[in-house]
Amino acid sequence: MAEVVKKFMYLNRKAPYGTIYAWESLEVVLIGAAFDQDVCVMFIDDGVYQLTKGQDTKGIGMKNFSPTYRTLGDYDVRRIYVDRDSLEARGLTPDDLIAVPFEDMETGEEIDNIVEIIDSERAGALMNQSDVIFSF
Amino acid sequence: MAILHTVNKSPFERNALESCLRFATEGASVLLFEDGVYAALKGTRVEPQVVSALSRLRFYVLGPDLRARGFSEERIIPGIKVVDYAGFVDLAVECDKVQAWL
Numbered sequence: 001m002a003e004v005v006k007k008f009m010y011l012n013r014k015a016p017y018g019t020i021y022a023w024e025s026l027e028v029v030l031i032g033a034a035f036d037q038d039v040c041v042m043f044i045d046d047g048v049y050q051l052t053k054g055q056d057t058k059g060i061g062m063k064n065f066s067p068t069y070r071t072l073g074d075y076d077v078r079r080i081y082v083d084r085d086s087l088e089a090r091g092l093t094p095d096d097l098i099a100v101p102f103e104d105m106e107t108g109e110e111i112d113n114i115v116e117i118i119d120s121e122r123a124g125a126l127m128n129q130s131d132v133i134f135s136f
Numbered sequence: 137m138a139i140l141h142t143v144n145k146s147p148f149e150r151n152a153l154e155s156c157l158r159f160a161t162e163g164a165s166v167l168l169f170e171d172g173v174y175a176a177l178k179g180t181r182v183e184p185q186v187v188s189a190l191s192r193l194r195f196y197v198l199g200p201d202l203r204a205r206g207f208s209e210e211r212i213i214p215g216i217k218v219v220d221y222a223g224f225v226d227l228a229v230e231c232d233k234v235q236a237w238l
Contacts, residue, residue, distance in 0.1 A: 018144070054208070060204045
């Protein structure tokens, strides 16, 4: 029986730490990675805050889960998108965000950062192309 | 001292800050914490509202929540004071009452 590969999108709209959505999303992405689907992760609205560099949670007694985003490439997540308008509304630039490296195990190709800043039109098109959208 | 207003919601997701600024009167204090700290950052879409309110309200932001989210004091709008948990308690004690904009 041929395997069915679906296009999954994880759509993140919440800031980290204030609510549990961001952490739950990350957990589901990592679990889903075991099923060899075509996965992309999208950050829009307050979701862009999940990727800020330099998060230090010692003072609030919560686990800093931001380093885990850098490992998404190792879980075969090849596509990570950030909405440009959401960044600009929050006074953020791409330099404020962590980089996610990716190494293709088959071709040996290495990419320093797979985080792609896109406009809203492209983001909407990507939602249309997905078979399933997981909303967080 | 008058009322201590606390805002713990992102200004981009909820209208908690907007309502707080609409009702807070001259001389009141506003403490931004949890996801409310994003309102204290420079260069955001809500910065003009915060800067305008600084002329009549005292603004504070909780340092540990700011650092947890990856931001240092240099990113804060001038005039907003960074406080720690003890400073939060001091504000609550100094003010007559606390209004939490949940």
